[in-house]
Amino acid sequence: MATTNGKAILIGIQAFLCILEAYLISKISLIGKIGIAMFYKQYRFLRTGWKTFLLLFTIQLLLILLLHLAKKRLPARKANYTAAVFLILAIIGLWGTYYDFQYTFSHRLLKEKFHLGFYLFWLGWMGTCVYYLAIKPAKQESAVALAEAAEEQMPA
Template sequence: MKRQLPIIAILAAFSIISGYMIHKMSWLAKVGIRWVYREYDIFKSWPKTSLMEFVVLMLLLAVHNAIFKYATVRNATISFIASVIIALFGLYYTYNDFRHELSHRLAGERFHIGFYLFWLGWIIIGLYSLARKRGNTTIA
């Protein structure tokens, strides 16, 4: 756990900044959430948004740790590369959606940056997992 404190601190910082940026959506987006899109009400509170994002990233890190611990080196590497590719597709889809969907375009740039930071955190977890070294095991 001590070895993972730097990555956890980075992800916590990303979550706080991301939650704050999502919270700073445009006035029109806040009205839309208030009257039409009630299921996105959590995005109006930056602590709740930050906590939700941090929990999701910690769950993803836990999955990566389990894969690292129990999978073979080859399967773990394939899983981590697949995770980074999924995150890149998610980042592209989010960018594309924010550029072409009117209701998301009206939410504002800060709102968009908050979601981009989430995907960047996911990519960091995948790259961190790829860069980790396995402990030397000796066969007695």
């Protein structure tokens, strides 16, 4: 299983990426700011960097928690399938985001920095999935091995 140090580094990297993502997303174009202010009020939080950071970082932490619990409680094969499914979802999300930003006129007006923030979000998601696919599960000792070790420890 991954060390606590490895998970702390993963969370630190995700925090840094989320700060960068939030900064880029908050640099929305003037037309985008006007559109959000007038028509798409539900996306108002995207104009504020710290609110965007909290949302993106919470999502990343939930992903890390889900994959950690899967790695800890499921057999290795199922835990890897879980991480692979989330990786596929991230690839689909990245493709969908790219497609939407390229072919929806109003989203093209939001400019490259805004787009890059969301691309980084999906790349960070993929990085978490790859991390959990790469780490080895904790070695579980069998009951027989534990019994043999206990017998060796007993005085004769």
